[in-house]
Structures are given as structure tokens and as C-alpha cells.
Amino acid sequence: MDGEPSCSLGTVVCVITGASRGLGRSLAWELCPRVMPGSALLLVARTEQALRVLAEELTLQYPEIRVRWVAADLGTEDGVRRAVQGAQELNGGDTAQRVLIINNAGSLGDIDKSFVDFTDPLEMDRYFSFNVSSALCLTSSLLKVFQGRPGLQRHVVNVSSLAAIQPFKSWTLYCAGKAAREMMFRVLAEEETDIRVLSYSPGPLDNDMQEEVRTKTKDPELRLQFANMKKSGKLIDCRVSARKMLDVLQADAYKSGDHVDFYD
Ligand SMILES: NC(=O)c1ccc[n+]([C@@H]2O[C@H](COP(=O)([O-])OP(=O)(O)OC[C@H]3O[C@@H](n4cnc5c(N)ncnc54)[C@H](OP(=O)(O)O)[C@@H]3O)[C@@H](O)[C@H]2O)c1
Structure with missing residues (x-):
């Protein structure tokens, strides 16, 4: 596959949120050729049909990898609980060489508003509940499911954004959510030094x-800036970015907790 060293990540148990489309879907496709037979993959998002089709396609191409899915709204307590249950049922944590928790699911929130338009606390609560709280609660619960042991390397990935470190007009919720998430995972890196944390x-x-x-x-x-990027072909293919992320993980040359950008 595109010159990638085959199975180079070893036996992996992986959970990918937001796997039904976009970057998460590409991450699933790019991960499979890099793992050993006996690895297991859990796909999480809300859209059942897309997850089912993806799981079937992956299983057809990589029958030696156990691919499971859970359709769950991570903006709800029940959704997080069902994703954790899916990970418990996945098994494989006892024999895997790596556990990979990829917090990829995310949403933009109301980007058609300015800061001063946000007056409803419930709207913010809903946004942060999915984009921040669920990433924390899901990750901490999964780290309990996949406990550390000798010979096991645990990785936690936070799919971040330039918006975590740079303010953009109209993106109040998105910037605040990404910044909060990133700091949250930096704390994890400080506390759990045996876990490799990447934003x-x-x-x-x-x-x-x-x-x-x-x-x-x-x-x-800002709208025009992104329209121009699309027009001039400057947007990045999801599979290319997914590949870069897995290359960074595999090379293992980042400081745990650091923000690494596609362009770095
Ligand atoms: N696109 C970009 O240019 C860009 C740039 C920087 C960072 N990012 C980040 O990259 C990550 C992936 O985004 P993307 O670009 O691939 O976006 P996307 O195409 O909109 O995909 C978002 C994924 O999240 C899932 N999702 C949304 N709400 C959910 C919920 N309540 N519960 C569970 N899953 C939910 C969606 O699936 P369902 O709808 O099926 O639930 C989908 O699989 C995000 O964290 C995003 O912030 C994206």
C-alpha cells in the first residue's frame, strides 16, 4: 500500500470515533495495512449504515482484522456508554502490542454567528458535551478497559486543529472546544507518562x-479564504492526512502531549 511498511504497528486494538466519513473513515483504511493479523478495530459514529458498509468493506479486504462498529451519539451519556461497551466486547487488549484511541469525532458548531450572538448557555453545553466532555469521558473509560501492562504501548490521539492555537472570527465554539480538548490531553500526558499522547x-x-x-x-x-483554497486545489485529501498522522505515530518522535500539524 503506497510503499508503507506492512504490519509495522504490530498487533493493535484501535477505537476510532467519527469513523463514518471524512478523516475518521480514511484513518480506518490507512490503519488496516499497518497492523498484524489478530488486530481489532472499533468504528464509532452516529450513522449506522455508513459504519456497517465501512466495516464490511474493510473485512472483505482485511479478513484477519476484527472490525466492529457502534452507532452512537457521543453527545449523550448513553452514546459514550455504548461506545465503551463496544470496546469491552472487542477484546484483544490482553494480547495486543498497542492500544490506539483516536478521538477524531468533532463538529464545527454554529459558525454562522459572532461571539456576541451566543446568549443561550444550553447551546454551549450541548456543543462542549460532545466536543470536549465526551472525548474526556470516553478516553478515560477506554484507558480503564485497556489497562497498562508490560509489553503494551498505549496511544491516545486527539484530532485537533489550527483553531486550537489560533483564533478565527465566527468560530467561537470550535476554537474554544479545540483549545480545551488540547489542554485536557496535555494534562493526560503529564499525568500518565507511560501513555503516548498526540494532538x-x-x-x-x-x-x-x-x-x-x-x-x-x-x-x-474567512469564507473567501477557504473558498479560494478549494478553488486552487490547496485542500488536503483525507487519506493523505490520515497517512501522515499514522507516520507520526509510528516514527514516535514527538513529545507526548504535543501539537503536531500536517504541515510540520
Ligand atoms: N475538515 C477539516 O478541514 C478539518 C481541519 C482541522 C481539523 N479537523 C478535525 O478533524 C476531525 C474529523 O473531521 P472531518 O473533517 O472528518 O469532519 P466530518 O467529515 O464532518 O466528520 C465528522 C465525523 O464525526 C462524527 N460525528 C459528528 N457528530 C457526532 C456525534 N454527536 N457522535 C458521534 N459521532 C459524531 C460524524 O459521523 P456521524 O455524522 O455519522 O455521527 C463523522 O464521522 C474533527 O475533529 C475536526 O474538527 C477537520
Whole structure:
């Protein structure tokens, strides 16, 4: 596969959130050729049909990998609970060489508003519940499911954004959520020094989320900037960015907790 060393990540148990489309779907495809037979993969998102099709396609191409899915809304307590249950049922943690928890699911929130338009605390609660709280609760629960032991390397990935470290007009919730998530995972890196924590910023991707950015961003300059990127072919293919993320994990040359960008 594109010159990648085969099975180089060893026997892996992996959970990917937001796997139904976009970057998460590409991560699933890019991960499979890098893992050993006996590895297991759990796909989580809300759209059952997309997860089912992806799991079937992956199983057809990689029959030696156990692919399971859970359709769950991670913005709810029940959704997080069902994702954790799916991971418990996945098994494989006892024999795996690596556990990979990829917090990829995310949403833009209301990007057609300015800061001063946000007056409803419930709207913020809903946004942060999915984009921040669920990533914390899911990760901590999964780390309990996949306990550390000698010979096991645990990795936690936070799919981040330039918006975590740079403010963008109209993106109040998105910037705040990404910044909060990143700091949260930096604390994990400080506390659990045996866990490799990576905040990966995938760059501007050519996908559904970018279409929303181009069409809904309130600030006209920013909207135009992203429209121009699309027009001039500067958006990044999800599979290319997914590959870069896995290369970074595999090379293991980052400081745990660091923000690594596609362009680094
Ligand atoms: N696109 C970009 O240019 C860009 C740039 C920087 C960072 N990122 C980050 O990259 C990550 C992946 O985004 P993407 O670009 O691939 O976006 P996307 O195409 O919109 O995909 C988002 C994924 O999250 C899932 N999701 C959304 N709400 C959910 C919920 N309540 N519960 C469970 N799953 C949910 C979606 O599946 P369902 O709808 O089936 O639930 C989908 O699989 C995000 O964290 C995003 O912030 C993206």
C-alpha cells in the first residue's frame, strides 16, 4: 500500500470515533495495512449504515482484522456508554502490542454567528458535551478497559486543529472546544507518562466539514479564504492526512502531549 511498511504497528486494538466519513473513515483504511493479523478495530459514529458498509468493506479486504462498529451519539451519556461497551466486547487488549484511541469525532458548531450572538448557555453545553466532555469521558473509560501492562504501548490521539492555537472570527465554539480538548490531553500526558499522547492537526481537508466552512462561516474574509483554497486545489485529501498522522505515530518522535500539524 503506497510503499508503507506492512504490519509495522504490530498487533493493535484501535477505537476510532467519527469513523463514518471524512478523516475518521480514511484513518480506518490507512490503519488496516499497518497492523498484524489478530488486530481489532472499533468504528464509532452516529450513522449506522455508513459504519456497517465501512466495516464490511474493510473485512472483505482485511479478513484477519476484527472490525466492529457502534452507532452512537457521543453527545449523550448513553452514546459514550455504548461506545465503551463496544470496546469491552472487542477484546484483544490482553494480547495486543498497542492500544490506539483516536478521538477524531468533532463538529464545527454554529459558525454562522459572532461571539456576541451566543446568549443561550444550553447551546454551549450541548456543543462542549460532545466536543470536549465526551472525548474526556470516553478516553478515560477506554484507558480503564485497556489497562497498562508490560509489553503494551498505549496511544491516545486527539484530532485537533489550527483553531486550537489560533483564533478565527465566527468560530467561537470550535476554537474554544479545540483549545480545551488540547489542554485536557496535555494534562493526560503529564499525568500518565507511560501513555503516548498526540494532538494532531490534520490541515484543511477536502471533505464535508470544509464544505460547511465555505458555505456557513459568518466572517466573509474567512469564507473567501477557504473558498479560494478549494478553488486552487490547496485542500488536503483525507487519506493523505490520515497517512501522515499514522507516520507520526509510528516514527514516535514527538513529545507526548504535543501539537503536531500536517504541515510540520
Ligand atoms: N475538515 C477539516 O478541514 C478539518 C481541519 C482541522 C481539523 N479537523 C478535525 O478533524 C476531525 C474529523 O473531521 P472531518 O473533517 O472528518 O469532519 P466530518 O467529515 O464532518 O466528520 C465528522 C465525523 O464525526 C462524527 N460525528 C459528528 N457528530 C457526532 C456525534 N454527536 N457522535 C458521534 N459521532 C459524531 C460524524 O459521523 P456521524 O455524522 O455519522 O455521527 C463523522 O464521522 C474533527 O475533529 C475536526 O474538527 C477537520
